[in-house]
Amino acid sequence: MTKPIVAIVGRPNVGKSTLFNRLTGGRVAIVEDKPGITRDRIYKDGQWLDRSFTVIDTGGIEFRHDEDEISKQMKWQAELAMREADVIVFMVDGRGGLTSADEDVAKVLRRAKRPVLLAVNKVEDFNNPPYIYDFYQLGFGEPLMISAAQGLNIGDLLDEVVKHMPAFEGDDYPEDTVKIAVIGRPNVGKSSLVNAILGEERVIVSDIPGTTRDAIDTPFAKDDRHYVLIDTAGMRRKGKIDEPTERYSVIRSLRAVDRSDVVLMVIDAVEGVTEQDKKIAGYAHEAGRASIIVINKWDLIEKDDKTMNKYTETVREELGFMQYAPVIYVSAKTRQRVPKVTDLINYVAEQHAMRVATSTLNTLISDAVRMTPPPTDKGRRLKILFNTQVSVKPPTFVIFVNDPELMHFSYERYLENQLRTTFGFEGTPIRMVVRSRKEEE
Numbered sequence: 001m002t003k004p005i006v007a008i009v010g011r012p013n014v015g016k017s018t019l020f021n022r023l024t025g026g027r028v029a030i031v032e033d034k035p036g037i038t039r040d041r042i043y044k045d046g047q048w049l050d051r052s053f054t055v056i057d058t059g060g061i062e063f064r065h066d067e068d069e070i071s072k073q074m075k076w077q078a079e080l081a082m083r084e085a086d087v088i089v090f091m092v093d094g095r096g097g098l099t100s101a102d103e104d105v106a107k108v109l110r111r112a113k114r115p116v117l118l119a120v121n122k123v124e125d126f127n128n129p130p131y132i133y134d135f136y137q138l139g140f141g142e143p144l145m146i147s148a149a150q151g152l153n154i155g156d157l158l159d160e161v162v163k164h165m166p167a168f169e170g171d172d173y174p175e176d177t178v179k180i181a182v183i184g185r186p187n188v189g190k191s192s193l194v195n196a197i198l199g200e201e202r203v204i205v206s207d208i209p210g211t212t213r214d215a216i217d218t219p220f221a222k223d224d225r226h227y228v229l230i231d232t233a234g235m236r237r238k239g240k241i242d243e244p245t246e247r248y249s250v251i252r253s254l255r256a257v258d259r260s261d262v263v264l265m266v267i268d269a270v271e272g273v274t275e276q277d278k279k280i281a282g283y284a285h286e287a288g289r290a291s292i293i294v295i296n297k298w299d300l301i302e303k304d305d306k307t308m309n310k311y312t313e314t315v316r317e318e319l320g321f322m323q324y325a326p327v328i329y330v331s332a333k334t335r336q337r338v339p340k341v342t343d344l345i346n347y348v349a350e351q352h353a354m355r356v357a358t359s360t361l362n363t364l365i366s367d368a369v370r371m372t373p374p375p376t377d378k379g380r381r382l383k384i385l386f387n388t389q390v391s392v393k394p395p396t397f398v399i400f401v402n403d404p405e406l407m408h409f410s411y412e413r414y415l416e417n418q419l420r421t422t423f424g425f426e427g428t429p430i431r432m433v434v435r436s437r438k439e440e441e
Helices: 016-024 070-084 102-108 132-136 156-163 190-199 243-247 249-259 275-286 307-318 338-354 359-371 409-425
Strands: 003-008 043-048 049-058 087-093 116-121 178-183 214-222 225-231 260-267 290-296 327-329 384-391 396-401 433-435
Touching: 003 016, 016 049, 016 087, 016 156, 043 156, 043 307, 087 132, 087 156, 102 260, 116 156, 132 225, 178 190, 178 249, 178 275, 178 338, 178 396, 190 214, 190 225, 190 260, 190 290, 190 338, 190 396, 225 338, 243 290, 260 275, 260 338, 275 290, 290 307, 290 338, 327 338, 327 396, 359 384, 359 409, 409 433
Parallel strands: 003 049, 003 087, 087 116, 178 225, 178 260, 260 290, 290 327, 396 433
Antiparallel strands: 043 049, 214 225, 384 396
8 A cells, every 4th residue: 555755845045954853752764773774765654643645855865066057956856855755844934924935836836736734834823923924925825833943833833734634545456466666776777677567568658758757557468467566757858867856766666665566676787776776675674565676678788607706795785684585687778587576476476475384483593593592681691481473464473582682683693594595575574573472481
């Protein structure tokens, strides 16, 4: 199910990043202690009441200053948010008052076919805000006074955000349909790969990056199995590639990942793994989707008998958090190895939905503990009392222990490796939840 997207828009230094952290709390879209995941991120997941959503921090975008005026930068930033978001929070500075840059952003947002909430930040006295009436002329109704730094009135703002979110939307495809999101940076060959898999020109392909403007669903069947390919757009403007558009290619992938069962993470073989690739792959990993790393344009690489192994080592190093994902080398242009992609999709989809019997699971964990006992911490040793699998897609296990604080991440990783060695789980992340349980229970 797709999570709504909330974009925070505004001129510099109005407190966008502070509000971003308030709205998302500790719910981080990419976990920093995982190797290979970039720390530079512009999105996190948040939740209010019974609604989950993804917040976009436009303040994290670096703009070029060599030729663009600040008003043009703000206009482009607002256009991006207007194009991608379900709800826009337009943020202004209640301490500094209305500025021409605020008005520039407002001009763009007035054309938005999206709800826009005006948040006046840095208000210290809610009974006597100095510039509040100036903001009415922006034309977005009654301003919502907040203090992101102090956390004041954030609940009221979130109430309005949730009120303006679209209703839950589900797919109408049969339950056994495998939904495949084709994600990646602009111009890595996503649409060409979709066409190669389908065997016909079902999606327009162009050498100009950004031809695909929206996610395109293409249902198809093969060997009595039903699939939907979701081709996501890269976002670049014709004739000019700049940093804001490049970084927003991440956002294009969010909705498709949320709707998918399996993700095809497409990487340009010539360019290799970039920071953008890490952002996009990191979202699929944290969303718990089955993943396949597809190295496209392999026909353009000069090769010897060691090239593929060396390339795989580099990919594993750069995407260290996704060691479980199989890597396949293809050429969408020549269709080299493309027929194997569907077979790999079937395989990882089955691994993603695998369930282990409780008795088998407990025997495995007991054997693993006997082979390598948990380390002690200040004289206390972790005791694993019971284990059970609680869900699939991704496989999620609950481990009951005497004290969760004694479970070191390295030992948790050891147990995960034992699960993978025994059962496979190739192509899918594994979730492990550690809970407390008394021995007498």
